[in-house]
Every structure is written in structure tokens, then in C-alpha cells.
Amino acid sequence: MQGTDVLVIGAGASGAAVAWRLATAGIEVVCLEQGDWVDARAYPHWRADWELHRHTDWSAEPNVRRLPQDYPVNDRGSVISPLMYNAVGGSTIHWSAHFPRFRPSDFRVRTLDGVADDWPIDYATLEPHFDLNDRMMGVAGIAGDPAYPPKSPRQTPPIPLDTLGVTIAGGFERLGWHWWPSDSAILTRDYDGRRACVNCGPCDLGCPIGAKASTDVTYWPKAIGAGARLITRARVREITLGADGLADGVVYYDGEGREQAQKARAVVLAANGIGTPRLLLNSRSPRFPDGLANRSGLVGRNLMFHPYAMARGVFDQPLGGHRGPIGCSIISQEFYETDPSRGFVRGYSFQVARGLSPIASANGGSVGDRVPWGREHRRAYDERFDRTITVAVIGEDLPEADNRVELDPELADSSGIPAPRVTYRLSENSRRLLDHGIARAREVLHAAGAREVTFNPLLRAGGWHLMGTARMGSDPATSVVDGAGRCHDVPNLYIVDGSVMVTCAGVNPTSTIQAIALYVADGMIGRRA
Amino acid sequence: MTRARLAAKRDLLAAVLDTLVPPSAGFPESGRLALEHVLAVADASVEAGDLLARAIEAIEAAGGRDARRFAELGADQREDLLRRVERSAPGSFDALVRHTYDGFYSHPATITRLGLEPGPVQPRGHRIESDALPDLGRVAASGPIFRRV
Numbered sequence: 001m002q003g004t005d006v007l008v009i010g011a012g013a014s015g016a017a018v019a020w021r022l023a024t025a026g027i028e029v030v031c032l033e034q035g036d037w038v039d040a041r042a043y044p045h046w047r048a049d050w051e052l053h054r055h056t057d058w059s060a061e062p063n064v065r066r067l068p069q070d071y072p073v074n075d076r077g078s079v080i081s082p083l084m085y086n087a088v089g090g091s092t093i094h095w096s097a098h099f100p101r102f103r104p105s106d107f108r109v110r111t112l113d114g115v116a117d118d119w120p121i122d123y124a125t126l127e128p129h130f131d132l133n134d135r136m137m138g139v140a141g142i143a144g145d146p147a148y149p150p151k152s153p154r155q156t157p158p159i160p161l162d163t164l165g166v167t168i169a170g171g172f173e174r175l176g177w178h179w180w181p182s183d184s185a186i187l188t189r190d191y192d193g194r195r196a197c198v199n200c201g202p203c204d205l206g207c208p209i210g211a212k213a214s215t216d217v218t219y220w221p222k223a224i225g226a227g228a229r230l231i232t233r234a235r236v237r238e239i240t241l242g243a244d245g246l247a248d249g250v251v252y253y254d255g256e257g258r259e260q261a262q263k264a265r266a267v268v269l270a271a272n273g274i275g276t277p278r279l280l281l282n283s284r285s286p287r288f289p290d291g292l293a294n295r296s297g298l299v300g301r302n303l304m305f306h307p308y309a310m311a312r313g314v315f316d317q318p319l320g321g322h323r324g325p326i327g328c329s330i331i332s333q334e335f336y337e338t339d340p341s342r343g344f345v346r347g348y349s350f351q352v353a354r355g356l357s358p359i360a361s362a363n364g365g366s367v368g369d370r371v372p373w374g375r376e377h378r379r380a381y382d383e384r385f386d387r388t389i390t391v392a393v394i395g396e397d398l399p400e401a402d403n404r405v406e407l408d409p410e411l412a413d414s415s416g417i418p419a420p421r422v423t424y425r426l427s428e429n430s431r432r433l434l435d436h437g438i439a440r441a442r443e444v445l446h447a448a449g450a451r452e453v454t455f456n457p458l459l460r461a462g463g464w465h466l467m468g469t470a471r472m473g474s475d476p477a478t479s480v481v482d483g484a485g486r487c488h489d490v491p492n493l494y495i496v497d498g499s500v501m502v503t504c505a506g507v508n509p510t511s512t513i514q515a516i517a518l519y520v521a522d523g524m525i526g527r528r529a
Numbered sequence: 530m531t532r533a534r535l536a537a538k539r540d541l542l543a544a545v546l547d548t549l550v551p552p553s554a555g556f557p558e559s560g561r562l563a564l565e566h567v568l569a570v571a572d573a574s575v576e577a578g579d580l581l582a583r584a585i586e587a588i589e590a591a592g593g594r595d596a597r598r599f600a601e602l603g604a605d606q607r608e609d610l611l612r613r614v615e616r617s618a619p620g621s622f623d624a625l626v627r628h629t630y631d632g633f634y635s636h637p638a639t640i641t642r643l644g645l646e647p648g649p650v651q652p653r654g655h656r657i658e659s660d661a662l663p664d665l666g667r668v669a670a671s672g673p674i675f676r677r678v
Contacts, residue, residue, distance in 0.1 A: 043651070045649060045650050045651035046649045046651055047649055048635075048637065048647060048648045048649055049635050050649060050650055051634075051635055052566075052631055052635050055631075103675050103676075104675060104676065104677065104678045105675065105676040105678055107678070108678045111678070112676065112678065122678070123678075142662070142665070144665065144669050145669075146668065146669060146671055146672055146673050146674050146675075147673075147674050147675055148675060149673075149675065157660065158660075158662065160657045160659070160660035161660075161662065161663070162657050162658075162659075166663055169663045170663070173663070173667065176667075178668055178671070178674055179668060180665070180668060181662060188660070197654075198651070198652070198653070198654025198655070199654050199655045199656070199657050200650040200651050200653075200654040200655060201650055201655065202650065208651050209651065209652070320657075322645065322655065323655035323656075323657050324655070324657060333674065333675075334674075336674075336675075337674075337675070337676055358634040358635070358639065358640060358643055358645070359630060359631055359634045359635060361634070362630035362633075362634050363627060363630055363631075370626065370627075370630075371630075373548075373549040373550065373611075373626050373629075374548065374549065374551070374608045374611070375551055375604060375608065377549070377550055377551065378550075378551070378553040378556055382556075385643060386643075386644075
């Protein structure tokens with residue numbers, strides 16, 4: 001068995017970034033990924049029945065999809081279902097590529113608002129890594145958003161707003177609220193050898209032309225070109241320790257189910273906010289009887305999702321909502337920072353997505369209000385189809401120790417590896433925050449011309465963002481990794497996925513997760529030099 | 530097996546689907562467009578097939594003799610019967626409605642009637658006439674809204 005300098009576990013958003021950065025510095029990298037490459041010809045977009053696949057084999061829920069490379073998640077104790085994808089590219093295969101950064105205040109929550117904890121790193125530290133990551137992924141957008149410090153030029157112009165976006169922008173304008181065309185990791189012009197988006201719509205089912213920045217088409221070709229070795233269909237069972245107490249590799253099952261070992265001088269976990277604690281908890285030893293790197297007892301705790309509430313307005317005119325990237329139109333951060341008069345701390349963003357496709361219009365989409373059947377059906381459907389705008393309220397969750405990932409005592413994946421069990425309840429602060437967001441979303445939809453607004457107070461199938469379960473901090477008693485991404489208990493074991501997030505902000509996290517991965521990689525390179 | 534249970538009641542199933550999604554002026558397509566999809570779902574998944582078969586069996590049980598001549602009933606009577614089943618067997622009826630909508634609204638004839646082009650969304654994509662942005666001047670001029678730390 002051949003050892004390597006660095007072993008990366010997981011080939012998704014963060015694993016790809018860290019592998020590329022290390023490989024380009026001349027470091028020998030092996031990455032193990034339990035999924036496989038997604039063949040561009042396999043995407044449902046090439047089929048007439050593409051929309052049917054959203055709730056079957058291309059569902060974002062592993063418990064629905066049940067592909068061989070997936071592991072089950074016991075989420076009966078959670079009001080939000082975790083979503084993920086297991087493949088080269090990880091969940092960037094499925095994401096809508098909405099690409100905001102965390103804001104400077106997001107790293108100083110304790111200092112500013114007296115809740116949760118500050119991060120040991122800050123926005124300024126990550127800024128060059130944000131910029132580098134933007135260049136690697138390719139971001140459509142426009143400079144000048146007053147919700148952020150000045151950013152580097154975006155790689156391509158913003159995603160076109162089209163009729164739907166212009167309509168809701170009018171609502172924000174009438175209320176005098178902040179709005180801005182979303183930063184989106186989707187190309188509107190050819191860039192870096194990749195093609196521009198053709199506005200086909202269902203980015204959540206993947207992008208068969210590579211316009212959307214999944215890391216199988218951004219980082220990985222370059223990482224492999226720089227010498228990184230990617231082994232697919234490799235399911236890691238546990239991280240192993242040497243006699244010195246340092247991580248010395250992993251045991252995994254290959255594509256044929258054979259047990260294999262891979263030795264390494266350092267190990268990087270990039271398996272997402274559920275997969276990473278699962279693997280640590282599965283890596284028990286006499287030295288770490290409660291799970292690897294878990295002397296703090298915090299591995300798996302402080303799970304944060306972004307709780308989503310959805311408000312949907314019905315308009316009188318067609319909006320063309322089937323055209324363009326499904327998740328990307330407009331962001332508003334009018335209610336992002338803490339205002340004590342609102343009755344909650346922290347805040348939220350609005351994300352305005354595209355309209356509903358034909359099946360989603362019938363079954364209610366993210367609001368879940370199915371069109372009635374029977375003689376009322378046609379009128380009700382026709383009033384809705386192509387005449388709706390959905391405003392998502394994406395709230396900042398605060399870390400709570402009881403929201404957690406554990407090992408399920410009975411459930412296991414197809415290799416017999418214990419599966420995760422997720423416990424998550426919505427906090428009172430989050431409930432108030434979402435209620436405030438729903439009321440404001442209703443206002444902006446009416447201001448834009450909606451004649452009717454309905455809402456879903458909490459989107460169950462909304463666990464896109466998995467964070468906080470191996471948090472970063474300076475104190476080994478209250479955190480799992482240090483400010484460099486190293487486990488306090490095992491200093492050659494690094495974590496770079498959403499697990500390390502101390503707080504989760506009120507925006508999608510992938511841009512920040514990848515910036516952290518690049519930052520951690522640069523630290524590893526610097527320590528080697 | 531479940532497909533066989535459903536297929537044996539194909540005529541009843543088609544009439545039920547037409548009641549769930551009736552034809553109307555300007556939109557003559559009706560729920561039976563979803564028939565093959567519903568049968569395919571029953572074929573592909575034991576769990577889904579069992580739910581669908583139970584829905585049809587519940588309709589039969591609720592309708593008694595009427596179920597055999599369901600298609601001949603008036604629209605009011607057919608809806609009344611299905612409303613009773615919706616209350617008595619909500620889980621299986623919900624599955625029936627969902628799969629009916631899935632099949633109906635993915636059918637090329639329906640897509641065409643909705644004014645869209647049926648078929649794969651790639652490679653054709655969609656044309657967006659203008660990528661012009663509304664004026665961002667007011668927002669940009671409002672100044673920073675992030676907290677400096």
C-alpha cells in the first residue's frame with residue numbers, strides 16, 4: 001500500500017478546492033470519493049420527462065434517491081431533512097449555485113450581538129480566498145452591492161432577471177428595500193473553457209453543459225492536471241491512528257466492496273456537515289473511545305441548517321419563470337443585521353428564485369399547496385402556472401448543542417457502516433425570524449403586484465446546508481478544530497467542510513466553505529515550507 | 530403484482546384520473562393522459578404500487594355497485610365519491626393525486642397546451658429576450674448596509 005502526503009475524504013465543494021490547492025503546490029494528494037463521476041449524458045435534461053426525476057433518482061434527498069453510493073440518514077427527529085449528493089462534485093451537482101459570501105459581521109456574532117461565538121478567523125482573512133475561489137468557479141454578478149465590502153470584478157455579467165426578476169425588483173424598489181442581482185456560480189458567457197448557460201432551468205438536477213460550477217467541471221480537471229489522484233467509489237469506514245496518536249490514513253471499501261487501506265501523512269475531511277461527524281464518530285479507538293478528535297464532546301453537536309420559509313405570490317400576468325437558472329435571480333439583505341426591535345437576534349436574506357415548472361405548479365412546489373383536483377382544477381392551475389414568484393426566507397440558525405448528528409444504533413449503509421441520526425428542532429429565535437421574514441416577503445410580493453400570497457412556514461425538504469458539527473475555535477474545550485482547520489486532538493487531521501462553521505450567517509454557505517478550504521490548504525502549504 | 534392489480538381495473542382508473550383532472554373548454558386533455566405513468570409507477574415501486582392499488586380498492590369499496598359504472602356517473606357524483614375516499618384513505622389517495630399530476634403535467638400534449646415546447650430542455654434551453662437590468666442606482670446610492678467590524 002502506497003502512502004501519500006495528504007489524503008482528502010470527499011470530492012465535493014471543499015474537497016475539490018483543497019485538493020487542487022495542495023496539488024498545485026507540489027503536494028502529493030489522494031482523494032477518496034464514495035460516489036462516481038456523473039456522466040454528462042446521464043442528466044435528465046436530455047429526456048422529455050426530465051421533471052419527473054426531481055422526486056426520484058435525481059432527488060436531493062438521499063433517503064428518496066437511494067442510489068448505491070448514498071447512505072441513509074435517520075431524520076425522524078428533525079424538522080428539516082438533510083439534502084446532499086454523493087459524486088465527484090458532491091452537492092455542487094445539485095445546488096442552485098446561489099453564491100453569496102458571508103459578511104464581515106457574520107464572523108463576530110458574539111462580539112456584536114452577544115450570542116453564539118466569534119470565529120477565530122475573519123472576513124479580511126478569507127477575502128483573498130473568496131476572490132481566488134470566485135475565479136476558479138466563475139461567478140456571474142455585478143459589482144457595487146452595498147450589502148458587502150467592495151468585491152473583485154465578477155467573471156461574467158449577472159444572470160438575466162427576465163420578466164420575473166424585473167417584476168419582483170419593482171416591489172423592492174417601491175418599498176425602498178435593498179435588492180441586488182444574485183452572485184451566481186453560473187456562467188453567462190463562455191469562461192475558462194466552459195460554456196455559457198442556455199437558461200434551460202433545472203440547475204437542481206445538475207448541469208449537463210458545465211455552465212454551472214459543480215466542482216467536477218471546475219476544480220477537479222485542474223487538480224488532476226496538477227497531479228492529484230482521485231479514487232471514486234471508495235467508501236471510507238474509518239480514519240486510523242498511528243502509535244504517535246496522529247492520523248495515518250483510512251480504511252475504505254472499494255467499488256467491488258473489498259476492504260482497502262490508504263496511508264497518508266495528513267488527512268483532510270471534506271465529507272459535509274453530516275458525513276464528517278459520522279466518520280469521526282465511526283473512528284473510535286482506545287485513545288478516542290467517543291470518536292476521533294472528540295475530547296470536547298462537540299463532534300456532531302451544534303448542527304445548523306438554514307431554516308427556510310417560503311412565500312409565494314400569484315400574479316395576473318405571465319412571468320416566464322421557467323426560463324433561466326432555477327435558484328438565481330435576486331437577493332435582498334434588507335433584514336440581515338440584528339435589529340432588537342424585531343424580537344430576534346441576527347437576520348435573514350431573501351432569495352428570489354425562478355417560477356414553478358409544470359409538475360411543481362400542480363403539486364405546490366416548495367409551498368406545498370397542491371392545486372385542487374376535480375372541476376376546480378383547471379381554473380386553479382391556470383391561475384398559478386407561470387404566474388408565481390417565490391421568495392425564500394433564508395434565516396441564520398444559531399448553534400445549539402442539542403441539535404446534533406449521532407450514529408444510529410440500527411441503521412447502516414450498504415457496506416454495513418453505521419449511518420447518521422439527526423436531531424434538530426427549530427429554535428424560538430429562528431421561528432420569530434422566519435415569521436418576520438414571511439410578513440416582509442408578503443409585503444414585497446404585494447408591492448410587486450401579487451394579488452394573493454401563500455406561504456410555507458418551514459420548508460422540510462430544505463436541508464441543503466449542513467454546518468457546525470465540528471466547529472472551529474481557539475479553545476479545545478469548546479471547539480473541534482483550531483483557526484487553521486486542524487483538529488485540536490489530532491493535529492495532522494484537518495476539516496474543511498461546513499462542519500467547521502461556528503455560526504452559519506443568513507446566506508448560502510458554499511462560497512465561504514470553499515474559501516475556508518483554500519485558506520486551510522494555504523496554511524498546510526505554509527507549514528510544510 | 531401491484532401493476533396487475535391496477536391494470537385489471539384500467540377502465541376504472543382512467544375514469545378516476547379524468548375526474549381528478551377533467552377536460553375543459555380550451556384544454557381538452559384530461560387526466561387519463563397520466564394512465565401509463567401511473568401504471569409505470571406501480572410497476573417500478575412496490576411501495577408506490579401498493580398505495581395506488583389501495584386507492585383504487587378504496588374507491589371500489591366506497592362506491593359499491595357505483596364503482597363498476599363510475600364513468601357513467603355524473604361529475605357531481607364522481608367527485609362526491611372521491612371526496613369520501615380522500616377522507617377515508619388520505620395517504621393512498623394523496624399518492625394517486627400526486628402521481629396523476631406528475632404523469633399529466635409531464636405529458637407532451639399537456640406541455641404543448643401550456644404553451645411550452647415539449648421534450649428535453651437540453652440542448653435547446655430557453656431564449657431570454659433581454660438581459661438588461663433595472664436601474665440599480667437607488668440601491669447603490671444607499672451606501673453600505675453591512676456592519677463594519
